[in-house]
Amino acid sequence: MTVQTTPVRMVLDCDTGVDDTLAILYAALHPAVDLLGVGSVWGNVDVDTATGNSLHTVHLAGRPDIPVARGAAGPLTGAPPVFAYHVHGRDGQGNAGTGRAVGRPAGETAAEQIIRLVRAHPGEVEVVAVGPLTNLALALGLCPQLPGMVRGVTIMGGAALAPGNVTEVAEANIWCDPEAAAAVFRAPWPLTMVGLDVTMRTTLDDGHRARLAAGGSIGGYVSDILDHYLGYFASVAFGERRSCMHDVLAVAVAAGTLVPTLAPTVRAFVETGDGPTRGQTVCDLRGMYMGFPPQDGASCRVVLQTDPAFADEVVALIAGAGDSAVPLDREEHA
Ligand code: RIB
Ligand code: CA
Numbered sequence: 001m002t003v004q005t006t007p008v009r010m011v012l013d014c015d016t017g018v019d020d021t022l023a024i025l026y027a028a029l030h031p032a033v034d035l036l037g038v039g040s041v042w043g044n045v046d047v048d049t050a051t052g053n054s055l056h057t058v059h060l061a062g063r064p065d066i067p068v069a070r071g072a073a074g075p076l077t078g079a080p081p082v083f084a085y086h087v088h089g090r091d092g093q094g095n096a097g098t099g100r101a102v103g104r105p106a107g108e109t110a111a112e113q114i115i116r117l118v119r120a121h122p123g124e125v126e127v128v129a130v131g132p133l134t135n136l137a138l139a140l141g142l143c144p145q146l147p148g149m150v151r152g153v154t155i156m157g158g159a160a161l162a163p164g165n166v167t168e169v170a171e172a173n174i175w176c177d178p179e180a181a182a183a184v185f186r187a188p189w190p191l192t193m194v195g196l197d198v199t200m201r202t203t204l205d206d207g208h209r210a211r212l213a214a215g216g217s218i219g220g221y222v223s224d225i226l227d228h229y230l231g232y233f234a235s236v237a238f239g240e241r242r243s244c245m246h247d248v249l250a251v252a253v254a255a256g257t258l259v260p261t262l263a264p265t266v267r268a269f270v271e272t273g274d275g276p277t278r279g280q281t282v283c284d285l286r287g288m289y290m291g292f293p294p295q296d297g298a299s300c301r302v303v304l305q306t307d308p309a310f311a312d313e314v315v316a317l318i319a320g321a322g323d324s325a326v327p328l329d330r331e332e333h334a
Contacts (some may be wrong), residue, residue: 076138
């Protein structure tokens, strides 16, 4: 097994709700990642709430040096954004956030930040997007040479064989902005799709929460924000208090700390029509009965299997992170 010694330079784009918070913490804390910047985007919550949560999270991790840039407030087409407060709480932190504003956003947009950081390290930066792909599509529009300058792009989004989680076939990050996602899938960069096929199968339960709570105050905070999230998934997906982990899997696959056990590279595109399949990721998996032989025009590595025990590693990392650098008592507002 190859042990990667140089940390992967990463820019992480998030619609910071509960699972995005775990993804930022993992990226900020794990020695295999050199987190250069975080971008925020609308999605789970409005972009200002996402930006505030991202700032809070990098400070929570003791990494106020990581810049957070505010991104798009809605989809590329100008259609009104639809948020998921019912999943992530009104504050995007399971209604258990501190309510504190910590730090200030960078003086550039999230798309501009992606371009600047990629240009500063040509061929080295992995762009990881775990919200709607609006910022990434905007970056492509601003810098058409971007695909030739990145190490790769990894997204949490889509569903190859699994059902959707917004419609029968569409996953939330793709469904929110299918036009942006289609542009990202069409661009000539190495794309890895970490979708519901694996993110629904790596889950956290109250046992994990107890281990987090037994760590320092960072673990305690994460345990608190997961409470509402577990309740949501109990009612809509699992029938018991358990939540999927989603976004942190994309960070770990990009960092090489989670190695997929099945991830063919195939043709893939996003459906942008107005019918019932809008937002579907269509992946050509017809080679599956032959061990996925090489395919002409294949451009997307689709992650189909990972080890569900990865959840324990995430919990151990965060529980072992010690105490927060920011106060975690709830700010009282008049
Ligand atoms: O479908 C799950 C994805 O949608 C996750 O990234 C979650 O945070 C939301 O953005
Ligand atoms: Ca997300």
